Amino acid sequence: MAEVVLERLRRSFGATVATDDVSLVIPDGAFVVLLGPTGAGKTTLLRLVSGLEAPEAGDIRFDGRSVLGLMPAERNVTMVFQQYSLYPHMTVRENLAFPLRSPRLRTPEAEIARKVGEVAEVLRIAHKLDNRATALSGGEMQRVSIGRALVRTPAIHLMDEPLSSLDAKLRADLRVELKRIQATLGATLLYVTHDQIEAMTMATHVGVLDQGRLVQFGSPREVYEDPATLHVAIRLGLPRINTLPADLWPGAPAGARVIGLRPEHIATGRGRAASVQRVEHLGDQTRLHLRLDGHEIVTLIDPDTDLEPGDSLAIEPRNPLYFDAAGGRIDRGDRR
Amino acid sequence: MSATSPTEPGARLKLVSGLLVGLYALITLLPLLWIIATGFKSSADAIAYPPKLVFEPTLEGYVNLFTTQTRQTPEMLAADPPTTWYERIVSEKGMVIAGPSRFGERFLNSIIIGFGSTFLSVFLGTLAAYAFSRYRVPLKDDLLFFILSTRMMPPIAVAIPIFLMFRTIGLSDTHAGMILLYTAVNLSLAVWLLKGFIDEIPREYEEAALIDGYSRFHAFVKVVLPQAATGIASTAIFCLIFAWNEYAFAVLLTSGTAQTAPPFIPTIIGVGGRDWPAVAAGATLFLLPVMVFTILLRKHLLRGITFGAVRK
Ligand SMILES: Nc1ncnc2c1ncn2[C@@H]1O[C@H](COP(=O)(O)OP(=O)(O)OP(=O)(O)O)[C@@H](O)[C@H]1O
Ligand SMILES: [Mg+2]
Numbered sequence: 001m002a003e004v005v006l007e008r009l010r011r012s013f014g015a016t017v018a019t020d021d022v023s024l025v026i027p028d029g030a031f032v033v034l035l036g037p038t039g040a041g042k043t044t045l046l047r048l049v050s051g052l053e054a055p056e057a058g059d060i061r062f063d064g065r066s067v068l069g070l071m072p073a074e075r076n077v078t079m080v081f082q083q084y085s086l087y088p089h090m091t092v093r094e095n096l097a098f099p100l101r102s103p104r105l106r107t108p109e110a111e112i113a114r115k116v117g118e119v120a121e122v123l124r125i126a127h128k129l130d131n132r133a134t135a136l137s138g139g140e141m142q143r144v145s146i147g148r149a150l151v152r153t154p155a156i157h158l159m160d161e162p163l164s165s166l167d168a169k170l171r172a173d174l175r176v177e178l179k180r181i182q183a184t185l186g187a188t189l190l191y192v193t194h195d196q197i198e199a200m201t202m203a204t205h206v207g208v209l210d211q212g213r214l215v216q217f218g219s220p221r222e223v224y225e226d227p228a229t230l231h232v233a234i235r236l237g238l239p240r241i242n243t244l245p246a247d248l249w250p251g252a253p254a255g256a257r258v259i260g261l262r263p264e265h266i267a268t269g270r271g272r273a274a275s276v277q278r279v280e281h282l283g284d285q286t287r288l289h290l291r292l293d294g295h296e297i298v299t300l301i302d303p304d305t306d307l308e309p310g311d312s313l314a315i316e317p318r319n320p321l322y323f324d325a326a327g328g329r330i331d332r333g334d335r336r
Numbered sequence: 337m338s339a340t341s342p343t344e345p346g347a348r349l350k351l352v353s354g355l356l357v358g359l360y361a362l363i364t365l366l367p368l369l370w371i372i373a374t375g376f377k378s379s380a381d382a383i384a385y386p387p388k389l390v391f392e393p394t395l396e397g398y399v400n401l402f403t404t405q406t407r408q409t410p411e412m413l414a415a416d417p418p419t420t421w422y423e424r425i426v427s428e429k430g431m432v433i434a435g436p437s438r439f440g441e442r443f444l445n446s447i448i449i450g451f452g453s454t455f456l457s458v459f460l461g462t463l464a465a466y467a468f469s470r471y472r473v474p475l476k477d478d479l480l481f482f483i484l485s486t487r488m489m490p491p492i493a494v495a496i497p498i499f500l501m502f503r504t505i506g507l508s509d510t511h512a513g514m515i516l517l518y519t520a521v522n523l524s525l526a527v528w529l530l531k532g533f534i535d536e537i538p539r540e541y542e543e544a545a546l547i548d549g550y551s552r553f554h555a556f557v558k559v560v561l562p563q564a565a566t567g568i569a570s571t572a573i574f575c576l577i578f579a580w581n582e583y584a585f586a587v588l589l590t591s592g593t594a595q596t597a598p599p600f601i602p603t604i605i606g607v608g609g610r611d612w613p614a615v616a617a618g619a620t621l622f623l624l625p626v627m628v629f630t631i632l633l634r635k636h637l638l639r640g641i642t643f644g645a646v647r648k
Contacts, residue, residue: 050547051546052543052546052547071546071551072543072546072547073546073547073548073549073550073551076549077547078547078548079544079547081540081543081544083538083540085538085540085541085543085544087541087544087545087559088541088563089562089563098545098548098558099548099549102548102549102550102554103549103550103551103554104549105549148544148548
């Protein structure tokens with residue numbers, strides 16, 4: 001395990017700048033989750049760290065030593081690909097053993113059998129070990145490709161949306177498992193996801209990418225409560241943060257164009273009257289859809305509410321976030 | 337009633353297609369069966385008209401193919417009776433075996449040159465195809481077109497220059513010369529075919545192997561080659577068929593040491609009358625290696641291109 005430092009990394013493909021001046025410190029043993037919309041450069045960043053892609057500028061250091069000149073094999077990293085790629089001509093067992101049999105590791109067979117068995121148990125693919133890799137479901141393939149990473153003890157694990165094609169239960173189980181591996185083995189992880197629950201539950205640090213730039217980096221709570229930009233505020237939070245014109249309520253600071261209201265940041269009973277559009281019972285939460293001056297607003301409410309469509313409800317912001325015309329935060333730092 | 341599946345053909349359709357395939361196979365295999373049968377006929381039966389479908393099989397053709405014979409007087413034959421089955425066949429015609437014929441050597445030449453050039457074409461072709469498929473090669477498209485263009489005229493059009501060249505550098509009538517020549521002709525086909533197959537193998541596999549601790553060469557051997565097996569097998573068969581059957585260059589460039597079977601077999605006709613059974617026996621044996629090679633590789637041909645475990 002290692003501390004991984006990215007310094008002013010840049011990589012472009014033709015006119016597209018996929019990684020734009022990204023600097024990042026991944027402490028030893030940290031679980032860093034990268035968030036960002038599609039095309040933000042998340043995969044490119046992982047490929048740069050792994051050595052599959054070379055940066056045009058900047059440096060990558062593992063424990064203080066630059067790895068830029070090293071081949072992927074020499075960097076000692078694992079990677080779970082977004083397009084998980086099991087070797088189709090091998091069985092599941094051979095796939096899992098493949099990294100251990102590499103010229104670098106040359107693990108003894110007994111040790112390989114033990115590790116493969118262990119990982120297969122954790123990922124619940126033990127009964128499929130002798131299947132051909134092509135004779136698996138999508139979720140099983142994904143678990144095998146996670147397994148191919150977990151059999152090793154690398155400087156850093158790189159994972160690109162590894163849980164995306166699993167069902168909710170398995171995903172929850174594997175979340176716990178990955179977190180346990182990170183916590184007990186002290187593994188360092190750089191992990192890409194679109195799922196905010198994964199980000200909030202597993203991450204020690206969250207990084208938000210947009211158009212190749214690292215927009216914010218901090219603890220999950222910090223990024224959630226104190227987003228640097230409107231873009232970051234939108235990436236975290238379910239239901240999504242409500243974005244409304246800043247002048248809907250009085251009291252906006254100068255220059256504010258947009259007010260960002262998280263669903264839990266809406267006080268009811270006073271302020272301006274909004275009309276109830278819909279009440280959604282989702283089981284774990286109940287969402288209230290409101291309309292105010294033609295703007296949709298979503299908030300959370302007590303499950304046994306007796307509000308009905310057509311009712312009127314007064315609402316007022318509580319701890320709102322203000323953004324300028326370019327999407328930057330205005331009142332940042334004042335809040336905490 | 338049985339349930340019908342949209343992907344599985346029904347029983348009647350299967351029967352009809354089976355019959356059609358059987359009929360087609362019969363038509364295409366008939367000349368082959370004719371040749372094989374002729375190899376086991378006596379000289380008289382071979383040219384009988386109307387053709388004999390039922391005949392008494394004999395190995396005379398094969399014995400004639402592998403031996404040279406001389407006429408002997410009946411007294412001498414009686415004094416030294418034949419001891420083996422093939423000597424007996426020969427003595428019935430009033431002949432004795434003088435020695436082995438050239439066929440064995442020529443056949444061995446065909447094997448050395450055919451398989452040697454096939455191996456070299458596929459080996460070099462795979463390396464070149466991999467490089468063209470994966471690396472940024474300057475002038476890649478032009479180079480590929482150039483490689484293809486070497487096949488745009490019939491190879492025999494350059495026969496004279498090659499003949500003169502081979503004579504000057506001492507490659508005439510050598511195994512090495514013929515292997516080089518057939519490799520040069522086959523290589524363009526091999527590069528193009530194999531590049532197509534390797535292009536189909538997603539790069540992710542090699543990238544995964546690089547991360548799993550393997551060098552590029554190791555990744556190529558452990559991950560790319562097994563997946564390219566289908567392509568390599570079919571390319572090898574194409575190369576072998578060309579090198580095995582090639583006649584024109586073989587006639588021109590070989591006469592003794594390195595002569596292959598194709599130019600040799602017709603010479604049998606000229607030796608001691610029209611010995612059709614011996615020619616047919618030679619043709620039958622000549623067919624076998626390519627057939628066996630194809631059958632051995634059929635597993636790879638039929639497996640088809642591996643459906644990748646890559647999420648697209
Ligand atoms: N090999 C490449 N050639 C050209 N452009 C590329 C290449 N790889 C990435 N890009 C471009 O770089 C940008 C970032 O791509 P990247 O794959 O890193 O996005 P991502 O954040 O992983 O997106 P997603 O969430 O959809 O996986 C995109 O605009 C993409 O088109
Ligand atoms: Mg991606």
